[in-house]
Amino acid sequence: MVRGRPSEMNRVAIAAWCLFDWASSAWPTVVMSFVFAAYVTREVAPNSDVGTAWWGTGTAVAGVVIALVSPVVGAIADRAGPRKPWVAGFLVVTVAMAAALFTIRPEPGYLLQAVILAGIGGAAFEIGQVFYNAMLADVAPRHMLGRVSGWAWxxxxxxxLACLGTCLGLLVLPAQPLLPLDPETAEPVRATGIVVAVWFAVFALPFLLLTPDRPARDQPFGRTAREGVAQLRRSLADLRRRYRRIAHFLIARMIYTDGLNTLFAFGGVYAAGTFDMGFRDILMFGIAMNVAAGIGAFGFAWVDDWLGSKRTIVISLFGLMLFGGAALLVRTPTGLYVAGCALGTFVGPVQAASRSLMSRITPDAVRTEMFGLYAMSGKITAFAGPAVVGWVTYLAGSQRAGMATLLGFFLVGLALLWPLKPAVDMGEPKPA
Structure with a gap:
């Protein structure tokens, strides 16, 4: 095989693996970000403050479940062998929850049901990602980990965005939806859950059918589970010694991921409060940032394999601080669009390169388990960013001051990541 070019079989597996990202992104984009979250907080809840509190609580509880469950099921999966059955199982749960969202009528009595469905679906989605991410090193040649991770992202x-566009263009925005749905009971918006369910299930099929997987171990599941939990205990006990570099990276990622997650959560709030943007303007701003993030992830995919995963993350964090600062200084919506899109260009690369770096430094025998800890590191302190932004905004009486704290998360994450020296097994080029 020529270096840098996968075989035909690998091309199929890589394409199918990347397509799963296309399928799964319908859930966070449509349900958790743009459509259903807004519907629940604005139309199902008695008022937006109550809706935001309930939705935020449900998301927080789901985050705790993800943090606690992911390492355990990851360790069990490493002992069991195949990862795709786990992906398929959590996919089924996510799809079922998405379809069930159609039952949520615009009445306060449905608020708890909406939060429970979204919480279960969100937890299943994130836990399923543990097994999907762990398969990167099985699908991509080592010298292409950065490109494949970036392409998939x-x-x-x-x-x-394609699923969002489908939902908006066919159901939400038209005065007369394509299907005979009743706007009085918000059926066009509720039907977006069914679109997400079908989208996820259909486009995930190539991944389930065409990507390679590890063979199953011939032993009872109970024994496999006990071995997995025992292995997780040993790994946690040895984390600072045997897996010290992984622990170091996960701590750094925990900090800068808090900044990223809070940026996603408060970006629309900042645009509305500081620049008086309406719903449609915020929607377009969010779409523009997502397009920029996708372009950045695709373009930096080659940088990841050329300069290394760690250096790609470092460059991205510098970019986030630079253009994040610009977004705090601009005074017009146009300026925010420009700074926001430039900022978005570095959001995708830092996420994709973090996944490829984790794949590079993790031993195969405990890869899914470590990706469980990777998922935990993205959730265990998820309360910190929103709390800091909220309280600083309140005490300073300024959204700009509150959002400025995100630069601190990126700076601390960068400072923690910096001491990790470039090495071949971290995806860095050999020193000259």
Missing amino acids: ATGYAGG
Whole structure:
């Protein structure tokens, strides 16, 4: 095989693996970000403050479940062998929850049901990602980990936006939806859950059918589970010694991911409060940032394999701080659009390169388990960013001051990541 070019079989597996990102991104984009979250908080809840509190609580509880469950099921999967059955199982749960969202009528009595369905679906989605991410090193040649991770992440942004465009164009925005749905009971909006369910299920099929997987171990599941939990205990006990570099990276990622997650959560709030943007303007701003993030993930995919995963993350964090600062200084919506899109260009690369770096430094025998810890590191302190932004905004009486704290998360994450020296097994080029 020529270096840098996968075989024909690998091309099929890589394409199918990337397409899963296209399929799965429908859930976070349509349900958790743009459509259903807004519907629940604005039309199902008695008022937006109550809706935001309930939705935020449900998301927080789901985050705790993800943090606690992901390492355990990851460790069990490493002992069991195949990863795709786990992906398929959590996919089924996510799809079922998405379809069930159609039952949520615009009445306060449905608020708890909406939060429970979204919470279960969100937890299942994130836990399923543990097994999907762990398969990167099985699908992509080592010298292409950065490109494949970046291509998949860019494909995910495109898939999420394509599903969103389908939902908006056919159901939500037209005065007369394509299907005979009743706007009085918000059926066009509720039907977006069914679109997400079908989208996810259909486009995930190539991944389930065409990507390679590990063979199953011939032993009872109970024994496999006990071995997996025991292995997780040993790994946690040895994390600072045997897996010290992984622990170091996960701590750094935990901090800068808090900044990223809070940026996603408060970006629309900042645009509305500081620049007086309406719903449609915020929607277009969010779409523009997602397009920029997808372009960045795709373009930096080559940088990841050329300069290394760690250096790609470092460059991206510098970019986030630079253009994040610009977004805090601009005074017009146009300026925010420009700064926001430039900022978005570095959001995709830092996420994609973090996944490829984790794949590079993790031993195969515990890869799914470690990706469980990777998922945990993205959730365990997820309360910190929103809390800091909220309280600083309140005490300073300024959204700009609150959002400025995100630069601190990126700076601390960068400072923690910096001491990790470039090495071949971290995806960095050999020193000259």
